Amino acid sequence: MRCFGKIAAACFLLLVVTNGSQAQTPGTPKASHYSLQNGLELVVIPDHRAPVVTHMVWYRVGGADETAGKSGIAHFLEHLMFKGTEKHPNGEFSNTVTHIGGQENAFTTSDYTAFYQRVPRDKLALMMELEADRMTNLKLTDAVVLSERDVVLEEQNMRVANNPNAKLAEQIDAALYLNSPYGRPVIGWRGEIEKLNREDAIAFYNRFYTPNNATVVVAGDVEPADVFALAQKYYGPVKPRVVIKPRVRPQEPEQIAARTVTLADPRVEQPSLRRAYLAPSSRLAKKGEDQALEVLAHVLGGDSTSMLYRDLVLQKNLAVSVGTYYNDSVLDMGSFSVYGAPRPGVTLPQMEAEIDAVLAKVVANGVEAKDLERSKARLIAESIYARDSQMTQARWYGTALSTGETVDDVENWASRVRAVTGTAVRDAARAWLDKRRSVTGYLIKTAKPPEEKRS
Amino acid sequence: MRMIWLKLFAPRTAAKSSPRATPPQAASWRMTGLSVAAVVVAFLAQASAAQAVNIKSVKSPAGITFWMVQDASVPLVALQFSFEGGSAQDPDGKPGTANMAASLLDEGAGDLSSEAFHERLADKSIEMQFQVSHNYLRGTIRTLKENQDEAFHLLQLSLNAPRFDAPDVARIRGQLMSLLNRESTSPNYIARRTWWAAAYAGHPYANPTYGTLKSAPTITVDDLRAYVKAIFARDHLKIGIVGDIDPETAGKYVDEVFAKLPVEADLRSIPEAAPKGMGRRIVVPLDVPQAVVNFGGNGIPRHDPDFYAGYILNDILGGSSFSARLNREVRVKRGLAYGIYSSLVWLKGTALLFGTTATRADRTKETLDVTADVMKTLAADGPTQAELDESKSYLKGSYALGLDTSTKIAAQLVQIQLDNLGIDYIEKRGALIDAVTLDDTKRVAKRLLNGGMLTVVVGKPQGVASSQ
Numbered sequence: 036m037r038c039f040g041k042i043a044a045a046c047f048l049l050l051v052v053t054n055g056s057q058a059q060t061p062g063t064p065k066a067s068h069y070s071l072q073n074g075l076e077l078v079v080i081p082d083h084r085a086p087v088v089t090h091m092v093w094y095r096v097g098g099a100d101e102t103a104g105k106s107g108i109a110h111f112l113e114h115l116m117f118k119g120t121e122k123h124p125n126g127e128f129s130n131t132v133t134h135i136g137g138q139e140n141a142f143t144t145s146d147y148t149a150f151y152q153r154v155p156r157d158k159l160a161l162m163m164e165l166e167a168d169r170m171t172n173l174k175l176t177d178a179v180v181l182s183e184r185d186v187v188l189e190e191q192n193m194r195v196a197n198n199p200n201a202k203l204a205e206q207i208d209a210a211l212y213l214n215s216p217y218g219r220p221v222i223g224w225r226g227e228i229e230k231l232n233r234e235d236a237i238a239f240y241n242r243f244y245t246p247n248n249a250t251v252v253v254a255g256d257v258e259p260a261d262v263f264a265l266a267q268k269y270y271g272p273v274k275p276r277v278v279i280k281p282r283v284r285p286q287e288p289e290q291i292a293a294r295t296v297t298l299a300d301p302r303v304e305q306p307s308l309r310r311a312y313l314a315p316s317s318r319l320a321k322k323g324e325d326q327a328l329e330v331l332a333h334v335l336g337g338d339s340t341s342m343l344y345r346d347l348v349l350q351k352n353l354a355v356s357v358g359t360y361y362n363d364s365v366l367d368m369g370s371f372s373v374y375g376a377p378r379p380g381v382t383l384p385q386m387e388a389e390i391d392a393v394l395a396k397v398v399a400n401g402v403e404a405k406d407l408e409r410s411k412a413r414l415i416a417e418s419i420y421a422r423d424s425q426m427t428q429a430r431w432y433g434t435a436l437s438t439g440e441t442v443d444d445v446e447n448w449a450s451r452v453r454a455v456t457g458t459a460v461r462d463a464a465r466a467w468l469d470k471r472r473s474v475t476g477y478l479i480k481t482a483k484p485p486e487e488k489r490s
Numbered sequence: 491m492r493m494i495w496l497k498l499f500a501p502r503t504a505a506k507s508s509p510r511a512t513p514p515q516a517a518s519w520r521m522t523g524l525s526v527a528a529v530v531v532a533f534l535a536q537a538s539a540a541q542a543v544n545i546k547s548v549k550s551p552a553g554i555t556f557w558m559v560q561d562a563s564v565p566l567v568a569l570q571f572s573f574e575g576g577s578a579q580d581p582d583g584k585p586g587t588a589n590m591a592a593s594l595l596d597e598g599a600g601d602l603s604s605e606a607f608h609e610r611l612a613d614k615s616i617e618m619q620f621q622v623s624h625n626y627l628r629g630t631i632r633t634l635k636e637n638q639d640e641a642f643h644l645l646q647l648s649l650n651a652p653r654f655d656a657p658d659v660a661r662i663r664g665q666l667m668s669l670l671n672r673e674s675t676s677p678n679y680i681a682r683r684t685w686w687a688a689a690y691a692g693h694p695y696a697n698p699t700y701g702t703l704k705s706a707p708t709i710t711v712d713d714l715r716a717y718v719k720a721i722f723a724r725d726h727l728k729i730g731i732v733g734d735i736d737p738e739t740a741g742k743y744v745d746e747v748f749a750k751l752p753v754e755a756d757l758r759s760i761p762e763a764a765p766k767g768m769g770r771r772i773v774v775p776l777d778v779p780q781a782v783v784n785f786g787g788n789g790i791p792r793h794d795p796d797f798y799a800g801y802i803l804n805d806i807l808g809g810s811s812f813s814a815r816l817n818r819e820v821r822v823k824r825g826l827a828y829g830i831y832s833s834l835v836w837l838k839g840t841a842l843l844f845g846t847t848a849t850r851a852d853r854t855k856e857t858l859d860v861t862a863d864v865m866k867t868l869a870a871d872g873p874t875q876a877e878l879d880e881s882k883s884y885l886k887g888s889y890a891l892g893l894d895t896s897t898k899i900a901a902q903l904v905q906i907q908l909d910n911l912g913i914d915y916i917e918k919r920g921a922l923i924d925a926v927t928l929d930d931t932k933r934v935a936k937r938l939l940n941g942g943m944l945t946v947v948v949g950k951p952q953g954v955a956s957s958q
Contacts, residue, residue, distance in 0.1 A: 084563050087890050117812075129812040134880055136887010138810075153891050185825025192780035193828050193848050197677060301777065302675035305668050340605075340612040348661065349605060355668040378664050409612050416615030416634055422564045423895045
């Protein structure tokens with residue numbers, strides 16, 4: 036997601052809809068890629084600027100791999116992974132990380148679940164030992180599971196239920212994906228989260244948490260060969276416990292009808308709109324098409340020199356903010372979004388008509404050479420800026436390898452951006468800015484509060 | 491959508507990073523909440539970082555002192571600077587002036603219109619941001635080394651010749667009011683505003699940094715110019731530079747940007763003030779399923795002899811580690827909230843211990859009771875030796891992790907100067923933490939936690955009412 040402008044308002048529409056559309060930009064530092072006998076993959080990215088290391092374990096499982104009716108179990112299990120094993124009981128892992136002055140966290144998306152620690156470099160072996168242990172030895176009690184379920188319900192309250200923008204985002208996704216499990220929120224539908232239990236968590240764990248379904252990414256002040264040796268020592272002995280089948284999920288049928296959803300809430304003081312088009316992920320895109328869409332997103336709405344901002348905010352004074360967002364970091368069909376918030380006195384339809392006019396212009400005529408070059412330069416620069424952050428680098432590789440891409444795809448990203456032509460951008464716009472494959476979401480104010488139904 | 495970064499628990503630092511450099515995280519929510527309130531400190535420092543961060547203090551040809559770290563491993567340059575004089579300098583009745591001025595610094599300067607200025611930045615992929623807190627206006631740039639000439643030139647224009655053209659002022663005012671409109675029904679914003687307005691009634695800190703829907707339309711171009719004229723000066727200027735740049739080149743750029751500014755700022759003094767309303771509870775009704783809670787009381791000034799004891803005590807009470815007492819009792823044991831945190835905050839003339847959580851409406855009372863019990867017990871008995879040892883170990887060890895990007899290091903160079911901690915602070919810091927004894931933390935626990943808190947609850951909490 037690209038939030039720009041100095042004012043947070045420019046970003047608000049997609050607060051929850053975060054994504055690393057730029058999550059594919061690394062530049063020069065070459066990663067080493069290994070596979071262990073048990074199927075575990077390992078990526079090592081040397082970064083010697085500080086004596087620290089980032090250690091991440093990425094499981095190729097996410098919300099889209101859930102059984103229908105059990106939405107939220109992937110994310111819930113992510114929480115429960117901190118609840119201990121026989122060898123390292125509840126709390127020990129976290130306390131160890133604290134004790135050595137490290138940081139840890141985890142995150143879940145539709146396609147992957149990842150756990151990480153940032154620690155002094157000499158603690159890498161210890162982190163590997165602990166992660167390898169919880170890969171297959173998790174122990175859960177009902178008491179721990181039920182209490183943590185309450186925590187997740189509060190997380191859902193905080194991220195979604197308390198926030199009209201986030202509620203709309205869920206509805207847009209549900210309408211955009213007619214058949215793909217991407218229509219389900221990663222955190223789950225509240226009524227289903229409330230029923231998840233220990234058996235669900237363990238069943239899910241047993242299906243997906245195994246070395247042959249994981250990628251370990253290590254970035255930091257380390258040498259690849261040393262890390263490989265450590266990985267063999269700690270992860271090597273973990274036995275694969277299940278055969279992982281290809282991730283074949285229900286795909287989108289041909290979409291033939293533009294959809295709209297409207298969320299009305301008494302708390303909406305700034306109306307807004309977001310349109311999401313189905314668009315190919317990097318895995319599904321034709322060669323170069325994903326980079327063309329990335330450039331298109333930047334030219335249209337990447338910053339305050341973009342076409343939409345110039346037209347709607349600067350020239351016609353219709354909007355206070357506009358932007359775009361291309362989500363290609365998924366396994367199945369991704370999305371291309373355009374969003375905006377009208378200035379007072381302008382209606383959503385008025386603003387939408389102007390957005391449509393700008394999009395139509397690009398579809399008809401393509402983009403200007405100057406805009407093309409500026410956006411390409413900016414995207415390529417991001418690959419250099421990215422090298423300034425160990426976490427960002429580790430995330431790029433982890434995301435790519437968990438969504439069907441390769442190390443080469445990551446490392447060739449900048450050169451592929453460089454190769455994008457004006458024709459390719461225009462063709463991408465023609466192919467994917469098709470309203471029949473879109474949902475337009477409106478956030479508006481209601482006069483009286485709706486009944487909050489909470490079970 | 492797809493990549494909701496569902497965090498297990500949110501990081502506690504409120505350090506602001508470039509929106510584009512880091513993949514966005516849902517946790518930024520919390521940070522947004524806090525960053526408006528104040529400089530929240532929870533940072534960062536550590537012994538092993540000392541090896542990696544070799545800080546030099548440099549004097550430019552024109553005599554401006556700046557700190558820098560030269561590091562050629564990535565071809566980029568990051569700079570942060572601060573002027574003293576944030577929103578606490580807003581004219582009476584016009585809160586939001588400083589913030590609006592800062593928002594307009596890259597909207598046209600010198601001969602360049604707003605559009606031209608942004609094109610110049612974009613053509614060279616230069617990132618430029620300005621940010622206002624209660625006490626400071628901070629600016630940050632990040633540029634590829636090959637574009638540093640242009641980056642410093644544009645920064646020079648923005649600070650020495652901002653235009654404040656009428657259409658640009660109108661547009662930015664509109665964006666700010668859009669933000670304020672949106673925040674006017676956000677439980678987090680309402681909680682924060684209510685807390686600060688009550689705790690600092692009659693003091694500049696009561697005023698919102700972003701201004702209000704009432705004040706924003708009244709701020710004139712003259713107000714913006716007057717703010718810039720009063721604040722942009724060299725006497726309280728702090729600068730940190732990090733990246734692929736040598737001291738001589740950096741000094742040349744520092745002079746280009748800052749040497750022509752007036753020598754002295756014209757600052758009004760900030761009265762000393764302790765937060766008011768200790769023991770008081772304010773409930774603001776709002777139709778949301780989850781109640782948002784802010785609580786705060788007396789903190790500990792940065793140069794207080796017991797500062798490090800307070801720093802450790804806060805970590806034990808409400809730091810980000812899983813074993814922090816509030817987290818243990820509220821989240822882990824009872825599942826009452828996704829997170830509960832406290833931080834030390836220090837501003838000119840005041841210091842706070844400030845905490846936040848968000849909890850289900852039907853168990854808000856329980857959350858408040860548990861939180862109060864945790865503080866009461868900690869005040870009575872102090873922490874255990876094991877907690878003290880663990881906290882020291884964490885606070886020492888984790889410092890380096892906060893220094894993982896050039897922009898963050900530049901920000902830290904500025905913060906160390908603002909706090910007047912000395913250029914050897916990073917090396918000293920471990921010993922300062924180690925020197926804290928269990929008795930120190932017991933003493934400071936009574937000092938910080940015995941006075942009660944001002945608590946604000948926004949939502950529809952059951953069985954919880956306002957009190958005096």
